[in-house]
Amino acid sequence: xxxxxxxxxxxxxVRDLANQEYRYGFVTDLDTDxxxxxxxxxxxxxxxxxxxxxxxxxxxxxxxxxxxxxxxEPTWQHVAYAPIDxxxxxxxxxxxxxxxxxxxxxxxxxxxxMFDKLGISLGEQERLSxxxxxxxxxxxxxxxxxxxxxxxxxxxxxxFSEAVQNHPDLVRxxxxxxxxxxxxxxxxxxxxxxxxxxxCYIPKGVHCPMELSTYFxxxxxxxxxxxxxxxxxxxxxxxxxxxxxxxxxxDKNQLHAAVVELVALQDAQIKYSTVQNWYPGDxxxxxxxxxxxxxxxxxxxxxxxxxxxxxxxxxxITWKYPGVILKGDNSVGEFYSVALTSRHQxxxxxxxxxxxxxxxxxxxxxxxxxxxxxQNTYRGLVGIRHSATGARNxxxxxxxxxxxxxxxxxxxxxxxxxxxxxxxxxxSTSKIGEEQLLYCRQRGIPEEEAxxxxxNGFCREVFKKLxxxxxxxxxxxxxxxxxxxxx
Amino acid sequence: MMLKIENLHASIxxxxxxxxxxxELNAGEVHAIMGPNGSxxxxxxxxxxxxxxxxxxxxxxxxxxxLLALSPEDRAAAGVFLAFQxxxxxxxxxxxxxxxxxLNSLRRQRGQDELDPVxxxxxxxxxxxxxxxxxxxxxxxxxxxFSGGEKKRNEILQMAIxxxxxxxxxxxxSGLDIDALRVVANGVNALxxxxxxxxxxxxxxxxxxxxxxxxxxxxxxxxxxxSGDKDLALELEKHGYAGMTQQHSQASRVPVGATL
Numbered sequence: 001x002x003x004x005x006x007x008x009x010x011x012x013x014v015r016d017l018a019n020q021e022y023r024y025g026f027v028t029d030l031d032t033d034x035x036x037x038x039x040x041x042x043x044x045x046x047x048x049x050x051x052x053x054x055x056x057x058x059x060x061x062x063x064x065x066x067x068x069x070x071x072x073e074p075t076w077q078h079v080a081y082a083p084i085d086x087x088x089x090x091x092x093x094x095x096x097x098x099x100x101x102x103x104x105x106x107x108x109x110x111x112x113x114m115f116d117k118l119g120i121s122l123g124e125q126e127r128l129s130x131x132x133x134x135x136x137x138x139x140x141x142x143x144x145x146x147x148x149x150x151x152x153x154x155x156x157x158x159x160f161s162e163a164v165q166n167h168p169d170l171v172r173x174x175x176x177x178x179x180x181x182x183x184x185x186x187x188x189x190x191x192x193x194x195x196x197x198x199x200c201y202i203p204k205g206v207h208c209p210m211e212l213s214t215y216f217x218x219x220x221x222x223x224x225x226x227x228x229x230x231x232x233x234x235x236x237x238x239x240x241x242x243x244x245x246x247x248x249x250x251d252k253n254q255l256h257a258a259v260v261e262l263v264a265l266q267d268a269q270i271k272y273s274t275v276q277n278w279y280p281g282d283x284x285x286x287x288x289x290x291x292x293x294x295x296x297x298x299x300x301x302x303x304x305x306x307x308x309x310x311x312x313x314x315x316x317i318t319w320k321y322p323g324v325i326l327k328g329d330n331s332v333g334e335f336y337s338v339a340l341t342s343r344h345q346x347x348x349x350x351x352x353x354x355x356x357x358x359x360x361x362x363x364x365x366x367x368x369x370x371x372x373x374x375q376n377t378y379r380g381l382v383g384i385r386h387s388a389t390g391a392r393n394x395x396x397x398x399x400x401x402x403x404x405x406x407x408x409x410x411x412x413x414x415x416x417x418x419x420x421x422x423x424x425x426x427x428s429t430s431k432i433g434e435e436q437l438l439y440c441r442q443r444g445i446p447e448e449e450a451x452x453x454x455x456n457g458f459c460r461e462v463f464k465k466l467x468x469x470x471x472x473x474x475x476x477x478x479x480x481x482x483x484x485x486x487x
Numbered sequence: 488m489m490l491k492i493e494n495l496h497a498s499i500x501x502x503x504x505x506x507x508x509x510x511e512l513n514a515g516e517v518h519a520i521m522g523p524n525g526s527x528x529x530x531x532x533x534x535x536x537x538x539x540x541x542x543x544x545x546x547x548x549x550x551x552x553x554l555l556a557l558s559p560e561d562r563a564a565a566g567v568f569l570a571f572q573x574x575x576x577x578x579x580x581x582x583x584x585x586x587x588x589x590l591n592s593l594r595r596q597r598g599q600d601e602l603d604p605v606x607x608x609x610x611x612x613x614x615x616x617x618x619x620x621x622x623x624x625x626x627x628x629x630x631x632x633f634s635g636g637e638k639k640r641n642e643i644l645q646m647a648i649x650x651x652x653x654x655x656x657x658x659x660x661s662g663l664d665i666d667a668l669r670v671v672a673n674g675v676n677a678l679x680x681x682x683x684x685x686x687x688x689x690x691x692x693x694x695x696x697x698x699x700x701x702x703x704x705x706x707x708x709x710x711x712x713x714s715g716d717k718d719l720a721l722e723l724e725k726h727g728y729a730g731m732t733q734q735h736s737q738a739s740r741v742p743v744g745a746t747l
Contacts (some may be wrong), residue, residue, distance in 0.1 A: 072653065095615070259601075397545070428664070433575060434539075435575040436577050437577050438536075438539075438559060438573065439575045440539055440572070440577075440585075440589075441537075441558070441559035441560045441563070442536050442559050442560075442563055442568070442569055442571075443563060443585075443586075443589035443592070443593075444560050444563035444564055444589050444590075444592040444593035444596065444647065444649070445560065445588055445589055445592045446560050446592065447560070448556075449588070450594070452586070453578060453580055453588065454579075454580065457574055457577055457578055457579030457580035457628065458578065460578075460579035460580075460581070461579070
């Protein structure tokens with residue numbers, strides 16, 4: 001006789017997520033230089049002046065702002081939240097440096113301590129892992145490690161503000177070239193008010209000798225964070241870039257509207273990995289970060305390749321669609337994603353692959369996990385334009401549900417204008433198996449560990465794409481985020 | 488007495504499947520449980536490992552402990568193992584990793600040191616020979632894409648690695664060809680030991696040609712209706728379950744809980 005199917009079991013067993021403490025929820029007492037709340041042309045001029053920006057950049061900000069005030073916030077995404085009061089946000093906050101720092105050892109000890117607590121060491125000599133870090137607190141880059149070593153091979157890795165001062169031609173040429181200010185509401189807002197971010201330039205033929213990494217931290221209260229990241233890989237260059245994010249526990253929602261632009265020229269390769277762990281809000285859904293982000297790469301040259309890998313476990317709401325414009329012939333775009341929503345988190349995320357060049361190829365692998373009251377939506381667009389002869393896409397969306405109060409949704413859009421295009425879409429939704437759990441437990445593996453093991457197995461395809469160090473972190477993060485999801 | 492089951496009842500949504508089952512098993516013994524479809528054999532296995540969804544009453548003492556009071560993982564730690572009839576696939580979880588995690592969970596719960604990956608690999612390799620499995624199985628995901636026979640061998644391998652005190656084999660012979668059956672049975676026989684009891688649930692007498700039991704019990708309608716030595720299985724093959732069920736209808740006049 002076969003095993004009986006029960007309707008009780010796990011759904012009874014799995015309760016809402018316990019109020020698992022968010023480990024990065026502390027606030028550091030930093031002396032902060034803060035602009036008044038609200039947004040207008042004066043505030044933008046203030047940001048620009050604080051950063052000592054050239055006129056063209058101020059003009060570009062104002063142009064974006066004037067367009068932005070004509071726009072309405074998008075409503076098509078499958079998420080729900082109270083209207084955002086854009087006049088109730090601080091658009092510029094910067095930790096005040098105690099003095100000008102000449103080396104990493106002189107960074108404000110409180111800042112160093114904050115990053116130590118986050119497990120990020122800003123001391124170059126202590127880092128054995130060979131990762132260069134740009135640390136960004138609130139709106140300002142506070143430290144960039146390994147600058148000199150990178151400069152020796154011609155790699156520029158610095159804060160965006162610094163790039164504006166020291167490499168204005170590169171910034172002017174590429175800023176907004178992949179995500180124009182008219183692209184969408186949040187990208188437009190970012191173009192008006194962005195404060196800092198990372199800038200990275202890999203010259204022709206250079207294989208970047210270490211992983212580059214940006215660590216974002218929101219610290220100040222009521223502050224929006226609007227970073228701008230720009231990565232340019234010249235002909236034949238290679239870079240692997242990592243991004244990590246955390247924020248303190250706040251009972252009010254915080255807005256994070258970043259823009260990331262990647263440009264890969266002929267034969268160049270950019271690998272961009274994100275582990276996003278912004279504060280997700282408490283067990284009742286209060287507070288948490290609104291993560292409304294535009295990320296796009298331009299595979300501009302022949303045989304260029306851009307890969308996005310993301311592990312999204314934080315934020316109250318995630319709204320992001322990292323994409324690739326496949327312009328160069330034979331160029332490749334990839335998107336590997338794990339998105340976990342628990343508590344009352346909502347995610348509407350996926351990818352956008354636009355094929356312009358011949359024989360371009362794209363792959364989308366999306367793994368969505370919903371627990372508690374989490375709502376997880378995959379939204380993707382695959383566009384194959386007239387010019388894209390022989391283009392191919394493969395999309396796979398898998399959803400895993402834990403418990404009975406969560407949801408998974410899929411909205412794939414496909415537009416094929418060239419008859420030679422090939423598009424494949426596979427989707428699956430499964431409940432975390434009662435059978436799988438029982439099997440693990442029968443072997444002696446406690447229930448929580450079993451859930452974590454099954455979920456990590458479900459995500460393995462994506463984790464394999466992460467750099468080693470991040471893969472370990474991502475697994476731990478997933479385990480922590482699932483704690484209390486059962487039992 | 489390793490296992491003592493008294494007056495065990497189990498029902499699922501008002502449908503009573505086990506109706507006052509009694510069974511005793513000593514360490515070192517292999518008992519076969521036979522019976523027609525729907526007689527409650529797999530339910531017995533499920534209730535013993537603590538699958539949810541049943542209303543259970545009665546008593547199950549395992550080495551003096553109240554087994555029914557324990558969670559599935561605690562039962563495993565106490566030494567209860569089930570070779571599943573339909574082993575489930577766990578995509579993305581490596582077989583070797585799974586087994587190491589299981590063994591170390593058991594060791595942890597028993598206050599023993601965990602095995603590191605190197606020591607575990609050595610152990611696994613040694614035990615794999617018992618069921619003639621090669622290393623390629625270990626790097627694959629748990630049961631994923633395994634044939635029926637491979638899944639069953641994988642169950643016996645886990646039994647060999649976890650070294651339970653009580654092993655329950657739920658229709659381990661189903662779906663196996665004769666060669667696979669021999670491999671599985673050899674593995675099981677190699678694991679027979681003085682300190683270990685086994686409950687071999689099967690539909691067919693065939694398996695008992697390879698795994699010779701100390702006792703044979705026949706189940707019908709949620710009870711054990713006859714018990715005997717290995718010859719009972721042969722008798723059963725000759726007369727079929729119908730004959731037994733007839734005797735059961737007489738037996739059911741005996742007060743519930745009486746030993747037959």
